[in-house]
Amino acid sequence: MSAAMTSYLVENARVFDGTGAPATPAEVLVAGNRIAVVADRVPRDRCAGAVVIDGRGAVLMPGLVDGHTHLGFGSTVEHVSSRTEPDAEKTLLTAHCGRVMLDHGFTSCYSGGNRMPAADVAVREAFAAGWLPGPRLRAASWEGSAGMVSPGHYDFPGVGGRTPDPDSVVGFVDAMADLGVDIVKLSLTGESAVVEGTSRVMQFFEEEVAAAAEAARRRGIWLTAHAHSAEAVKLAVKHGVRAIYHVSFADEEAIDMLADARDRVFVAPTPGIIWAHLNDRERPPTEGMETRETFESVCRVAPELHKRGVRLVIGGDYGFALNPIGRNARDLRLFVEWFGLSPAEALRCATQYGGEIMDMGDELGLVREGYLADLLLVNGDPTVDITVLEDRANLAMVMKDGRIHTLEPSRRRVFGAEHGAA
Numbered sequence: 001m002s003a004a005m006t007s008y009l010v011e012n013a014r015v016f017d018g019t020g021a022p023a024t025p026a027e028v029l030v031a032g033n034r035i036a037v038v039a040d041r042v043p044r045d046r047c048a049g050a051v052v053i054d055g056r057g058a059v060l061m062p063g064l065v066d067g068h069t070h071l072g073f074g075s076t077v078e079h080v081s082s083r084t085e086p087d088a089e090k091t092l093l094t095a096h097c098g099r100v101m102l103d104h105g106f107t108s109c110y111s112g113g114n115r116m117p118a119a120d121v122a123v124r125e126a127f128a129a130g131w132l133p134g135p136r137l138r139a140a141s142w143e144g145s146a147g148m149v150s151p152g153h154y155d156f157p158g159v160g161g162r163t164p165d166p167d168s169v170v171g172f173v174d175a176m177a178d179l180g181v182d183i184v185k186l187s188l189t190g191e192s193a194v195v196e197g198t199s200r201v202m203q204f205f206e207e208e209v210a211a212a213a214e215a216a217r218r219r220g221i222w223l224t225a226h227a228h229s230a231e232a233v234k235l236a237v238k239h240g241v242r243a244i245y246h247v248s249f250a251d252e253e254a255i256d257m258l259a260d261a262r263d264r265v266f267v268a269p270t271p272g273i274i275w276a277h278l279n280d281r282e283r284p285p286t287e288g289m290e291t292r293e294t295f296e297s298v299c300r301v302a303p304e305l306h307k308r309g310v311r312l313v314i315g316g317d318y319g320f321a322l323n324p325i326g327r328n329a330r331d332l333r334l335f336v337e338w339f340g341l342s343p344a345e346a347l348r349c350a351t352q353y354g355g356e357i358m359d360m361g362d363e364l365g366l367v368r369e370g371y372l373a374d375l376l377l378v379n380g381d382p383t384v385d386i387t388v389l390e391d392r393a394n395l396a397m398v399m400k401d402g403r404i405h406t407l408e409p410s411r412r413r414v415f416g417a418e419h420g421a422a
């Protein structure tokens with residue numbers, strides 16, 4: 001464990017602390033896996049033995065947190081998954097995706113679902129122990145859908161033609177909890193990008209959602225909802241679902257309910273996947289995919305939620321071949337370009353709110369004394385130009401849990417080499 005006890009002094013940097021305030025010059029001392037000091041000048045008697053990292057005017061900021069990525073879909077900027085690999089290979093792909101996320105500055109991830117939830121759980125443990133590189137992970141179930149058919153089977157038949165079956169939903173929640181997931185995901189609506197015309201078709205009865213919510217509370221785990229329609233969003237809020245994805249067609253009443261629940265709910269409006277479909281040259285969106293309508297509607301809903309104080313998180317359904325992991329920071333730009341947030345406000349969605357969706361808001365997501373040392377050193381200023389985070393080459397350092405994942409070699413020296421020591 002001696003490597004984890006190394007201390008680091010970051011000097012000549014400007015610090016974006018994650019709250020949305022502008023970046024200002026400061027020094028940061030990391031000791032073990034925590035931020036020990038944030039100050040204009042760290043007392044040099046605390047720096048003995050530290051490795052000095054020269055900021056050279058770059059911006060030091062919290063590691064990014066993604067609120068909706070699928071490690072299990074297996075596609076990254078380095079490798080495309082066929083999605084038909086044998087299970088053992090799917091597990092390797094889940095691990096691969098974690099490493100690529102970390103390479104791109106994502107030090108935490110709130111999983112959007114995995115067809116092999118046991119793989120999400122396994123990599124969560126391996127990433128936490130540090131023997132595989134990857135983000136802090138909240139592991140998720142596969143996406144429960146109407147009739148609780150098998151993982152990876154998406155037909156979205158809707159609730160018509162069947163009777164409510166709360167027992168099977170409770171059985172699903174219990175089975176997932178037994179595997180050790182943190183999150184159970186329910187596809188409350190279909191998805192027109194997968195099965196045309198289903199984004200506003202309810203897949204669950206209210207009594208099933210209520211039963212799932214009660215089971216999740218009993219097991220001490222969270223619910224996430226895939227919810228495009230207003231009706232689905234309302235049901236999710238009413239029954240205490242913690243993270244709500246898409247919210248594309250939320251109406252006034254749904255927006256009011258989200259605003260009233262702002263202290264307990266997180267919303268990922270997932271612009272990344274919409275962008276990917278709009279820009280897909282090989283398979284331009286068909287009318288039935290409702291891509292345009294989804295885009296236009298979410299561009300009305302998301303800014304309103306932001307204005308009303310609802311915590312939006314980034315995470316645009318990354319992990320598909322069309323929308324690979326490694327492009328996650330595109331959501332930040334779309335929060336600015338599509339939803340009208342300032343760059344600093346968009347960053348806060350990925351830092352402070354990220355720490356909060358991980359349920360670690362008192363120790364994750366900010367550059368603050370006592371917080372976990374998940375830090376990026378960024379060439380360029382993302383509070384001015386949010387797009388600098390889309391290019392991995394701008395990440396001079398990625399640190400997770402006080403350990404260097406990547407660092408430009410020329411930035412590093414031993415304390416005392418140029419300072420008269422202590």
Ligand SMILES: [Zn+2]
Nearest residue numbers: 068070112317
């Ligand atoms: Zn998703």
